[in-house]
Each structure stands twice: as structure tokens, then as C-alpha cells.
Amino acid sequence: MWLLSVKQTARIISTYTGDTSGVCSALYELGGMTVMHDASGCNSTYNTHDEPRWYDMDSLVFLSGLTEIEALMGDDGKLIGDVVRAAKELSPGFIALAGTPIPMLTGVDFQAVAMEIERETGIPVFGFSTDGMHSYISGASMAFAEVARRLCAERSRSEETEQEQLSGKPDGNAPVVNILGVTPLDFTVNGTDAAMRRALEKRGCRIGAVWAMGSSYEEVVRSGGADVNLVVSACGLEAAKVLQTRFGTPYVVGTPCGEKFTEKLAEALKRAAATGNCEMVCRPCAEKNICEEPGTGERSGQTVIIGESVTALSLANALKEETGRGALVLCAVDTAPELLSEGCIQAWDEDDLIPYLEGAARIIADPLYQPICPDDAQFIPLPHEAFSGRIYRAQIPELVTGLKQFVQEHRLG
């Protein structure tokens, strides 16, 4: 594996959404109240660049307004008091606290603070030790996993009975699927979440809940009743593992993308529901292994996709299904170790990425990556909300049903 850059510099490219925003994004539609423990800036960054739902949906996301004196004196009482007061006024279904760099430095014990607030309000409270130094994947993963641990209800007798009854009906073989890891940071607000639902329903699955866009709190809470979970981004993997431990639900990893790959996903979901075995459908599919030769200047003819591991690997697989050519994935955000391979390489900074880009024939990436891409490579813009925010939002394609058009438009066939 290539050594990662130590300077951690970006001359010109953007930065991915941080973990604190990831928590907020994951929990946005579930009726809770999320508090970023920060001085200022996190909230406007989140709701300007990371949260396309902010103007129209009244989710309770706030900032604690931490001051120098409170941080130096370790005054958690102000945070606790302010959260309790707001909770009494606004009656959220749950409360989440998300950390930022300074609370990390001063060692705020978010679990203890959460317990104290929970004791005073009687509302479930989660404490997330995010530190602003990781990507949204990390924060959203923590949040979804905690929902799986704390909010998902045990399967009731009536649900089990319903499940048994369904097995005698014509569509009784249709597995109930939860879709895990859906936030606008990876799927924007162009209808991709709904398209994923429809694509799976069309292929004989029933959707339980989508974590967490377009599903109610109640639907999410009942997720333990599903037959199988589909992890569509790395944000949902940890929650899938928790649900597997708690309810024995197997999971499948891959994002619906194009007709053929989505078909494979649906088949895998049915297999997993029947066997209880998990399956990684988005496999590495680089055309050749170039791990040993980045930066040599040798043109590999490779297609490179920069992005989040599961969605990018799924696109690479879907392209292979459609065009016969796969792609190397450069993952510039946190991901689970099992998602990394010779076909999905972690590369954080400009210095890490550039050697791989130098040999590429085609690069599929957010437009804000273009300045570091070689001029002689074909650059195919695929805006990613978690990288460029709202700048190219209107141009983000819905690839569940629109892959063919994407392939034609960019002459990938």
C-alpha cells in the first residue's frame, strides 16, 4: 500500500463533510434534537453546505455556543442546562450530542453528559465523541449504529405473527428490506432514495425503512422485523452489524445502480434473506492492479472513480456490467477495512490521489477534483454533495435508473 501523505495539504481541492455534520445528517428526519457542542461555525457550515433539507424541514439541529471560559473550566453544566431547557420547550423524540475539536481536546465525556441529560429529561440521549477530524462517514455510522442499538424495538409477537401470515400469501417470498446508510451527503435530494426503493420493489422486495430519508421514526424503530438489510453506503455498515447481532438479520452491501447491477443486488438480497448469509455485492473490479505503479507516469488506461467506498464500488461494478470495463476506486473518506482492497484504495489528500490519477484514462469524480486531474485524461463530472456541497446539486444524476444515460452521455460504452 502506498504511504499516505504527511503534510495533509490541499492546494486547491475541497474537503469532505466532517463527522459532526454526519451525525446531524443521519438523524435529521427522525424527530430528534441534535446539538453540536461547538463555539460557532459548525451549524452554519452544516446547514449551508451539508444539509439541503434545512430550508423546508424543521429538524432541530442546534449549536451549544461553547466559549473559551467554559472549555477551559470544563463547564459541562452550561451545555446540560441549555439542552434540558430546549428539550422542555421543543419535546424532541430523542437528543443527540455531537462533539467537535475543542471538546475532544478538553476531554468532554459525552456519554456522561448524555446520561445526565437523559436523567433530567426522561428522553433518550446519545453522546457521540465526534471530533471534527473525521469524515461524515464516521459520524453518520455512529449515529445509525446507535439508532440500531437504542431505538430499534424488539420484534413483537404481532410482528412475528404478521410475518408468518405473509409467508402464506402470494408475495410471501418477498423479503422485507431495510435500506441503510441513506443521507443527502451521498444521495442528495434528487430522488435517488425513492428510486432505490422503487428499483427493489420492482424486483420483488418490500421496503421496511430507509435509514434515514423518507421513512418515519416509527418505520425505523420497527427495522428489527426486516428479513435483510441493504447497506448502500459505508454510513450504514455499522448499523447493519448491530442489527445482525440484535436480530440476526443478514446484510448485503451494494448500492442500486443501473438495471443489471441492481438485478444482482436484488438476487443477493433474496439469497441472504433465505440463507441468513451476508454478501458483499460491490466487489473490487479495477481493470488491472495499479497499486504497484502509481506515479510512474505509465498510462494504465484505467478508469478511476473518486468517492465513498460503497457507492463508488457499486458504480464501478455497474459500469462493468454495462460496458465490460470496471474501475479503480479511490476512497477519500473513512470506510470499513473490509471495503478496502486492491480495487478500492484509501487516498485522503492531494498527494495521495495524484499518483493514481496520473495514469488514468478516465476519471469519474466531483468537479472540484478536476484541477488535480491530468489534462489528457477524460474527466467525467459526478458531483458529490459531501464534497462540493450545493454547488453542483442540480447536476447530480440519479444513477439507479439513469446509468445508461450517464454512460451514453460520457461515451463510456
Place this chain on the structure above:
Amino acid sequence: MSKLVKKQNMPAGGLKRLGHEAPEVVSVTIGKADFRAPFVSGLEYSAPARGTWNIVHVGMLIPGAHEIFVCAQGCLRGVVLTAAEMGAADRFSTIAIRQNNVLEGDLEGQIIEGVEDIIQKLPEKPPAVLVYTSCIHHFMGCDLELVYRTLREKFPDIDFTDCYMNPIMRKSGLNPDQTMRRQLYSLLKPREKNLRSVSLVGNDFAFDHTSELYALPVSAGYKVREITTCKTYEDYQAMAESSICITTFPAAAAAGQMLEEKLGQKHLYLPFSFDYKEITENLRRLCEVLGIEPMDPAEISRRIDACEQALNEAHELIGQTPVIIDYTAFPRPLSLARLLLAHGFHVTAVYADSFTGDEKEDFEVLSRENPDLLLYPTVHTCMRVAPRENEEKILAVGQKAAYFAGTDYFVNIVEGGGMYGFDGILKLTEMMCRAFREPKDARALIQIKGMGCGCCL
């Protein structure tokens, strides 16, 4: 603390509800408000009105300068996209602080090596580099003197200055906005004084050339310099030759003081105001410092008459339509409320979380003469779920007021918009009339960051 007045619940308008109880909206009448703290501080909401400038926008005012932010990923996100949205990504770079840097404690080395790396990769060496450090450096005791000394030794042909993204210090001495406006002028190098040159300092928008603040010095033969109109780094450096620097915003006063101490420029603070007497007094002080004859009293009367006529005409048009004002439009929203109320306008509310010392007199007068004027917070948590639609037509002055009232009839202006003096009153009344007649797309306009900085959205 003033007793809070609660407004009746109303439907949420355009908001999609997520099951929260709609709370009663918190406001307070000015007659019962505490000037120092009109609202209880607590968790904070951030409304999606983004026209005010941030430290990225301000720093970009130095022509040719390159900005380098050194902070955690979560903090970099907002500033890097600010630069990208304003089309200035090529003048902006970042160094990400990760846990290993905190654990190893070599923040100084990281900055030095990172800045060096970035400068070497730039297509051209910039004349100046603004290095923005963060709360982490402050808390870790980073030796910034060592950092800047080393950078200046390594790159003697580049001017470096220390800028800060440390909002945790916003209640400890100068806040980040004041500090940024000061540091913006810190790169000016002493020059021979030009006794006929004056600088207008600390404003984000160029002052209107018709405003008395600009026109008076020009008519007296002065060269008026503003950073907002500098085209080259040399234009910027030429601001150092001014013998007088003038500030009008409270947040800019520290910049004026620094220029007085460092460059020997006479600093004159002429606070932005909508009060005829205060404007007149400001202009008298301006003429005195410029060494010119004070404005002819007849001319002042003529200008006041023009303002009166414009205000009366605007009132005829706007009538008893509710007018609301927020603190992002002008640094002194209460001064504006006072002027409009005195001319018969139906000013119903001012949106501001706190007031500067310059507002004290306006606050006291309004408390006595218009005690029912409502003050609304903008960051209070209840404002998140406050109703945003009204059946009646409302005229807003400022983006936040427009947002909270859900009105498309609004004066789209931030931070004074370059207005000043009697001329500013004339401009504003004209803008109010236009805003009253012609609705705008508030949703699209107010979400653009840094009004006037350019936007690729």
C-alpha cells in the same frame, strides 16, 4: 432579564413538520427589554440567510493574496466551500489537522511544512499569504511567533500575516470579526505620508461616491482609498500613505486603532447612523480632521429636507404596511427603526440578538417613545420552528427579517451596503419603495453567501 412576551401559536407555514410541538414564539417588547441581554442565551439556531461576509470573503479583499486555513476537517468544510462558491478556489488552500497532529503536538511544524508545500505548488508566488489558524492552535499553545518568523525567513518576498478562525474566542477580547478586519490591514508597510490621502477602513462594500463620507474628501482634493476598490497589491499597499483612516462600523474600530498605532494615521470613528444630528456631527468632525470648512448649514438643511421628502413619499407608498428590520442589514437597526417610526412607518419588529454600545441611545429613546416595538432573537431555538408565513404583506429590511417573516418584499442588503449619511437615507428609502413594489425570490437570494462577492450557484 426582561420578562418574555409570548406570541400566539400559528401554523408553521412552509415548513415540513417532523412532529415537534410548535412552541410559542419568544419576543420581548423594547419597553421591557434589557439592553445588555434582551434574550436568554442558550442553544443556537442558524437561519439560512447567508448574505453577510465571513473571514474568507474579507481576506479575499487583499488583491492577489492567498489564504491558507489550518484546522480540522469539519472546520475547513465551510471555508473551503465559501471560496469555491465565490469562484476563488485558486486563491485558497488548506492544511488538515488530524488526531495524529494533536497527539504528536507538532502543530508548528505542520503549519510551516504545509504552507511551504502549498506555496511551492502554486503556479505563481502570491504577494501575500494569510494563514488562518484555529481554536486548536490556541488551546494547544502553538508557538505562532516561531511559525511566522520561520515562514518569513523561508519566503522573504511574501508578506505573511496571522489570521484566525477561532470562534471560541468570540467572547474573549476582540471577536473573530473584529480581529479579521484588523488583520486585513496588518500587511500595510509604513510609507511616506500623503497629507491629501484618506482611507475608509473596515467596510465590506465600497462606499457610494455620492455619500458625504466619500464626496466631501474628494471635493476637498483628497484621494480616497478603500480596500474594496483596490485592483492590485500595490493599490492595497498605497493605503499605507493615507494620513487619515476612517471607520464607521463598530467591528472595524480595532483596525483603525491599529493603523493609528502602526502607521501613524489619524483614526476617526464616525459611527454609521440614521440620526440627522449624529450624521451632522459626524460630518462636522470629518471636515475638521480634513482641515476644510464645515458644511454650510444651509446645505445640511437642504439635505435633511431631501431626506424628509423622500421619507414622506416612501411613507405615502408603504403606508401602514408592517416594516421589520434585522441586524444584518445595518449595524444599527434601532437607529433605522427610530427614524422610520418618527416618520409614521409601521415598524413592528427588530430582529437582533444583542446590540452594540452605539445603539444605547436609540434603545432608550425607543423604549420611551415606542415601548411596544417587538424585539425578536434570531438564534433562539424557538425560531427554528417559528411560523414563517404571514397572510398580510410585510416589508422587510434585511435578509433575516425576510426569512423569518416569509416575505418576498424585502430590501436585500447586508452590512450597510456602502450607504452612509444623508445620502444613505435617500438610497434606503428608494430601495424600500422598490422592495415594496417588486417582490424578489427571497429563498434564492438570501441563501447566497457573502453578498456581492460573486457566486457560482
